[in-house]
Structures are given as C-alpha cells and as structure tokens.
Amino acid sequence: MSKLSWAERSLVSVWHPCTQMKWLDQHPPLSVVRASGAWLYDEQGRRYLDTISSWWVNLFGHCYPPLMEAITRQLYTLDHVMLAGATHPPVVTLSEELSALTGHELGHCFYGSDGASAIEIALKMSVHAWRAQGYSKKNQFITFKGGYHGETIGALGVTSIGLFREAYQDMIRPAIEVPSPDLRLGVASEIFSLQSLEAYLALHHEEVAAVILEPLVQAAAGMIFHSTDYVRQVAELCRQYGVYWIADEIAVGFGRTGTLFAHESAQVRPDFLCLSKGITGGTLPLSVVMTRDEIYRVFYRDRFQDGFLHSHSYTGNPLACRAAVKVLQLFREEQWIARNHVNQERWNVWMNAIKQHARVLHFRQKGMIWAFDFDGAPSDFSQRFHEKALTYGLLIRPIGTTVYWMPPYCLTDEEVQFLVQGILNTLGEF
Numbered sequence: 347m348s349k350l351s352w353a354e355r356s357l358v359s360v361w362h363p364c365t366q367m368k369w370l371d372q373h374p375p376l377s378v379v380r381a382s383g384a385w386l387y388d389e390q391g392r393r394y395l396d397t398i399s400s401w402w403v404n405l406f407g408h409c410y411p412p413l414m415e416a417i418t419r420q421l422y423t424l425d426h427v428m429l430a431g432a433t434h435p436p437v438v439t440l441s442e443e444l445s446a447l448t449g450h451e452l453g454h455c456f457y458g459s460d461g462a463s464a465i466e467i468a469l470k471m472s473v474h475a476w477r478a479q480g481y482s483k484k485n486q487f488i489t490f491k492g493g494y495h496g497e498t499i500g501a502l503g504v505t506s507i508g509l510f511r512e513a514y515q516d517m518i519r520p521a522i523e524v525p526s527p528d529l530r531l532g533v534a535s536e537i538f539s540l541q542s543l544e545a546y547l548a549l550h551h552e553e554v555a556a557v558i559l560e561p562l563v564q565a566a567a568g569m570i571f572h573s574t575d576y577v578r579q580v581a582e583l584c585r586q587y588g589v590y591w592i593a594d595e596i597a598v599g600f601g602r603t604g605t606l607f608a609h610e611s612a613q614v615r616p617d618f619l620c621l622s623k624g625i626t627g628g629t630l631p632l633s634v635v636m637t638r639d640e641i642y643r644v645f646y647r648d649r650f651q652d653g654f655l656h657s658h659s660y661t662g663n664p665l666a667c668r669a670a671v672k673v674l675q676l677f678r679e680e681q682w683i684a685r686n687h688v689n690q691e692r693w694n695v696w697m698n699a700i701k702q703h704a705r706v707l708h709f710r711q712k713g714m715i716w717a718f719d720f721d722g723a724p725s726d727f728s729q730r731f732h733e734k735a736l737t738y739g740l741l742i743r744p745i746g747t748t749v750y751w752m753p754p755y756c757l758t759d760e761e762v763q764f765l766v767q768g769i770l771n772t773l774g775e776f
Contacts, residue, residue, distance in 0.1 A: 356375055386400075395764060397740055405627045416669060429657075439671050441454075458622075465501040470656060472487075473556075484555045489521040493560060494567060526539060543583055556617070557580065581609075596633070599621050601682060630666040723776075749769070
C-alpha cells in the first residue's frame with residue numbers, strides 16, 4: 347500500500363476543478379473519507395461541518411438513509427439504459443412529478459448530467475425553437491452582470507464573471523449584459539436594471555431569443571439578492587416583447603430560497619426551467635430542462651432533422667432519476683419546506699451575533715441561504731478565511747469578500763450554534 351496520504355496522491359493524479367493546482371502544494375486539499383449528516387470526516391478522523399452543502403448540492407445530509415436505500419434498490423433493478431428509443435419507470439415518474447409541481451404548465455423534461463449542460467440545452471432549445479418558427483434572427487441572449495450559468499462554451503457566453511471567461515474569449519459568443527439588481531444598493535438598483543432591460547428589448551427584441559436569470563439570488567456573484575417583484579417584472583417584459591425567459595434554478599431550486607422552486611414566490615412561470623444540484627439530494631449527477639408545451643410542439647414534426655438532436659450517453663440515468671423521485675417524496679412526506687421556515691426563524695436569533703460583528707456588512711438571508719460582506723478584507727481573504735475556518739471545524743468557502751453558508755437542511759440547533767461560533771472565531775483571526 348502507498349505510504350502517501352490521499353491528499354498527496356490526489357496532487358499527483360487528480361486535476362481539481364476551479365483550482366490553481368500550484369496553490370495546492372502549499373494548501374493541500376481536504377481529504378474526506380466518509381460523511382454523515384452535515385459532517386465530513388478526514389482520514390485522521392477530524393470532522394468538518396459542511397456549511398456549503400458540498401457546492402450547494404446536499405439537501406438532507408450526507409448518506410441520508412432513505413435516499414441510500416432508494417438508490418440501492420434501484421441499483422439491483424436497473425442500472426442504466428439508453429433513453430434514445432427506450433424509457434424506464436424512474437425517468438417517467440420523475441418527469442410526471444416535476445410537471446405536476448408546476449401545475450403542468452411546464453413539462454417535457456429533457457435530461458442532462460449537470461447544471462452547465464442544462465443551460466446549454468435551454469440555450470439551444472430557445473434559439474432552435476425561434477428558428478423553426480421562422481425567426482432565425484432571434485439568436486441573442488440577455489444576461490445580468492455577475493450572472494453565473496456554467497463553464498461550458500455556450501454557458502460561458504451568458505456568464506458575466508470575467509474570471510471564468512478571459513482565457514476562452516475567442517471561443518465565446520457573448521450575450522448582451524444588463525446591470526444586475528442588487529438589494530445591497532437599494533430598490534433603485536432593481537429599477538435601473540429593469541429600465542436597462544426594457545430599453546434594450548424595445549430596440550432589439552427581434553434579435554433576442556431569451557433572457558436568462560437566476561431568480562432571487564445570483565449565487566456565484568456573491569449571494570446577491572433581488573426581490574420577487576423584480577422577478578415578476580422580468581417575466582412580464584419577456585412576455586411583452588416576445589422573448590423566452592430561462593430560469594436558472596440550478597443553485598436556488600429545491601427549497602434554498604424558501605419555496606420548492608425559487609420562481610414560485612413571484613407567482614410566475616418561466617419558459618424554460620433549469621434544475622440540477624439538489625435534485626438528487628447531493629448523491630448523483632443529474633440535471634433537467636423543463637419547458638412549455640407550445641415550445642415542445644415546435645419540434646414535433648415528421649422529419650428527423652427537425653427534432654431536438656441533443657444527447658449524452660447517460661441521459662436520464664435510472665439511478666439518478668430514482669434518487670430525484672425520492673427527493674420529491676421526502677419533501678412531501680417530511681415537510682422540509684415548512685420545517686425550514688420554522689428552523690430559520692429560530693436559528694436567526696443565534697446568527698444575530700454574526701450580524702452584530704463590527705466588520706460584517708450587508709448581513710442578509712433568503713430562505714436557507716445566509717451571507718455577509720467583510721469590511722476591509724485583505725487581498726487573500728477568501729483563501730485565508732477558508733483555511734482558518736477549517737481549524738474551527740467548518741468547511742466554508744467565501745466568494746471574494748462575501749462569506750456565506752448554505753447548509754444541509756438537517757442541521758440541529760447545536761450544529762447551528764457550532765457554525766455561528768466557528769464563524770465568529772474565524773472572524774477574530776482578522
């Protein structure tokens with residue numbers, strides 16, 4: 347057996363995502379060998395509270411027994427079958443249940459493997475649908491400053507974070523960017539954003555295929571919040587000017603903002619709904635794009651080449667779909683949305699200690715997402731905060747100078763107090 351640790355072996359053989367690998371020579375990756383509930387355990391037996399749900403995917407805790415049992419049963423029934431020309435009970439059941447959750451306004455679920463692939467699907471569908479209807483000039487997209495929608499080439503075109511785009515500019519077809527709504531700057535920022543969006547649509551709606559928006563929270567931009575009224579008005583502008591609205595709920599779906607789907611609180615439906623991350627409770631990779639029947643019907647024709655010809659080998663994998671079906675069942679039977687509402691009110695009492703810290707700015711909360719900005723942060727704040735927090739038993743990764751936590755819903759009161767104290771201790775290091 348190798349005498350090297352898992353972290354040391356990883357540096358030799360694994361290219362880590364979204365990472366400057368040279369930095370790992372001095373800051374080795376956390377070596378996680380098991381997990382349970384909200385906790386991750388390293389090879390020395392130390393445990394860390396997973397405050398960010400392992401990149402926002404985990405809902406009910408790691409290795410949640412009902413989910414593990416559902417996946418295991420499916421594993422010994424049907425592991426995989428291609429979805430082109432075949433189907434299976436988990437994908438049918440999941441598609442039916444997702445559609446029912448939108449009042450059957452959305453459906454015809456098209457499956458991918460991850461969030462970026464869902465965005466690619468929605469972008470391609472929207473342009474293709476307009477083209478099939480005789481509007482080939484409608485091929486532009488509108489995005490919002492700070493918006494993040496993935497790192498594949500199409501998704502980078504509607505991602506407004508330069509860090510991810512700069513090396514690939516020659517490959518990218520950039521979207522039109524309008525100012526972002528940001529409630530840290532007051533309602534005026536939403537008004538300005540809407541005015542900018544409408545001004546562009548008024549002149550160029552004949553060239554625009556779709557507007558893409560993360561409802562309520564621009565997560566990767568630094569947990570930037572906007573109001574339900576803003577979402578409602580974006581949807582109305584899209585209807586008014588005849589462009590599609592793509593709702594990117596990859597990060598904010600499945601209860602993160604207080605409702606199962608984030609757009610529900612605005613009482614509107616998008617034309618395309620992109621879901622991933624929490625859809626399988628943090629167990630298996632899966633994404634889905636849902637759309638309206640009238641868009642689906644555009645592709646429902648006699649010629650093969652008029653269909654939506656997009657695929658990947660593991661489309662609608664039965665194991666992942668079974669996990670997602672179980673997730674929806676758990677939301678119904680265990681009442682997680684209602685429980686979260688009750689818990690967050692109680693937990694906010696303890697979190698007020700963070701809000702009162704002298705260097706905490708713009709403390710904010712939306713559903714099960716909390717964030718603040720750090721006043722006077724040094725240039726290496728994000729990395730230093732992450733490393734210091736590990737020493738207090740927290741896995742937490744700031745975005746720039748924004749500290750946030752988006753924990754699994756299973757946290758106990760004691761674990762919340764541990765989280766609060768760990769953040770306060772880490773703040774004390776600066």
